Amino acid sequence: MSDMQQTAGIIALDERWGAHNYHPLPVVISEAEGAWVTDVDGRRYLDFLSGYSALNFGHRHPDLVRAAHEQIDRLTLTSRAFHNDQFGAFCAELAELTGTEMVLTMNTGAEAVESAIKVARKWAYEVKGVAFDAAEIIVATHNFHGRTTTIVSFSDDPVAHDNYGPFTPGFVTVPYGDAQAVRDAIGPNTAAVLMEPIQGEAGVVVPPAGFWADVRDACTENEVLLIADEIQSGLARTGRLFALDHEGVRADLYTLGKALGGGIIPVSAVVGRADVLGVLRPGSHGSTFGGYPVACAVGRAVVGLLATGEFQERSADLGRHLHDRLEALLGQGVAAVRGRGLWAGVDLDPLGRTGREVSMALRDEGVLCKETHERTLRIAPPLVITRDEIDHAVDALERALKV
Numbered sequence: 001m002s003d004m005q006q007t008a009g010i011i012a013l014d015e016r017w018g019a020h021n022y023h024p025l026p027v028v029i030s031e032a033e034g035a036w037v038t039d040v041d042g043r044r045y046l047d048f049l050s051g052y053s054a055l056n057f058g059h060r061h062p063d064l065v066r067a068a069h070e071q072i073d074r075l076t077l078t079s080r081a082f083h084n085d086q087f088g089a090f091c092a093e094l095a096e097l098t099g100t101e102m103v104l105t106m107n108t109g110a111e112a113v114e115s116a117i118k119v120a121r122k123w124a125y126e127v128k129g130v131a132f133d134a135a136e137i138i139v140a141t142h143n144f145h146g147r148t149t150t151i152v153s154f155s156d157d158p159v160a161h162d163n164y165g166p167f168t169p170g171f172v173t174v175p176y177g178d179a180q181a182v183r184d185a186i187g188p189n190t191a192a193v194l195m196e197p198i199q200g201e202a203g204v205v206v207p208p209a210g211f212w213a214d215v216r217d218a219c220t221e222n223e224v225l226l227i228a229d230e231i232q233s234g235l236a237r238t239g240r241l242f243a244l245d246h247e248g249v250r251a252d253l254y255t256l257g258k259a260l261g262g263g264i265i266p267v268s269a270v271v272g273r274a275d276v277l278g279v280l281r282p283g284s285h286g287s288t289f290g291g292y293p294v295a296c297a298v299g300r301a302v303v304g305l306l307a308t309g310e311f312q313e314r315s316a317d318l319g320r321h322l323h324d325r326l327e328a329l330l331g332q333g334v335a336a337v338r339g340r341g342l343w344a345g346v347d348l349d350p351l352g353r354t355g356r357e358v359s360m361a362l363r364d365e366g367v368l369c370k371e372t373h374e375r376t377l378r379i380a381p382p383l384v385i386t387r388d389e390i391d392h393a394v395d396a397l398e399r400a401l402k403v
């Protein structure tokens with residue numbers, strides 16, 4: 001079999017047997033290390049997407065792989081019917097890292113968001129005194145918080161939302177970045193404001209300066225919980241532990257996922273105030289795998305990497321370089337560049353190539369990245385990437401933009 005036939009044969013299997021809920025680039029990866037991946041035919045590519053920020057520490061970081069191996073050799077699962085020797089330590093270390101009081105462990109990002117919604121509603125009824133079944137949660141236009149039925153109920157992306165009804169009520173949508181609209185939407189039944197500090201799927205959209213401080217004040221004044229979905233923006237992606245840290249703002253609850261599992265296993269969490277997460281009682285919420293020993297062991301190793309501050313610093317320093325290089329392409333196929341740290345949304349010139357075409361051209365140059373929407377590229381390299389590798393990828397992008 002020739003090289004291309006091997007790739008084509010594997011893709012044909014995917015398409016015949018896998019549900020078609022994704023449209024991947026035609027590349028079949030079989031090995032990876034650090035910022036680089038290798039396909040089944042031995043071609044190497046620089047990863048410029050990091051599994052949508054699940055691979056912040058690169059592929060197979062040795063500390064994380066070691067933690068996973070050691071744990072799998074000892075104990076994998078107990079269920080939460082019994083204690084295990086990793087869970088408490090993970091919660092304590094994650095709380096210390098994030099400056100929070102309590103940790104609820106789950107598996108996927110969507111489950112963390114679902115859990116935060118449930119906790120906010122329960123808190124509204126049991127603590128704030130909102131009338132039963134009347135709690136409202138304020139969300140933003142163009143939000144992305146996952147794929148469950150409740151979460152897509154408040155998505156305004158027709159592809160994510162349509163034909164999945166009947167939908168969960170109790171969500172009020174306001175324009176992202178408009179603090180006055182948040183204030184106007186707050187009423188006696190408002191339990192929480194749930195938003196991404198920087199919107200990822202929307203195209204790495206950074207809200208106006210002062211927005212978050214204003215939303216924080218509005219929440220505090222009205223006894224409303226601020227829930228920051230940092231699943232994509234958090235854990236060093238923007239150059240700080242949390243994207244909200246740039247604003248000097250603290251949330252009441254944070255949802256974490258993606259990089260929390262080090263790109264090895266799905267690990268998510270809700271972290272925040274003990275008086276809010278404290279509304280959960282035995283039996284009122286749970287997950288068979290949430291907080292299982294392998295998740296906790298990998299999560300502890302992730303916390304260990306973040307505690308040094310090295311990844312936050314790399315993202316801040318190299319992010320400045322990445323943004324300088326991308327901004328130099330404005331007017332040469334690039335219409336706008338947004339983002340923070342090693343995270344960028346690049347709007348392509350409407351008269352030039354589409355995001356898919358540029359992603360394909362980049363693949364041919366040995367760089368993997370993916371469009372979000374028709375004409376935006378989302379760039380999120382692993383935080384282990386070097387300055388030279390960024391230059392290599394942006395040089396390739398410069399060529400790929402030329403029609």
Ligand SMILES: *Cc1c(COP(=O)(O)O)cnc(C)c1O
Binds near residue numbers: 108113200230258
């Ligand atoms: C990816 C993502 C989610 C959902 O995470 P899954 O693990 O895919 O369920 C939720 N919120 C944000 C901001 C995300 O980027």
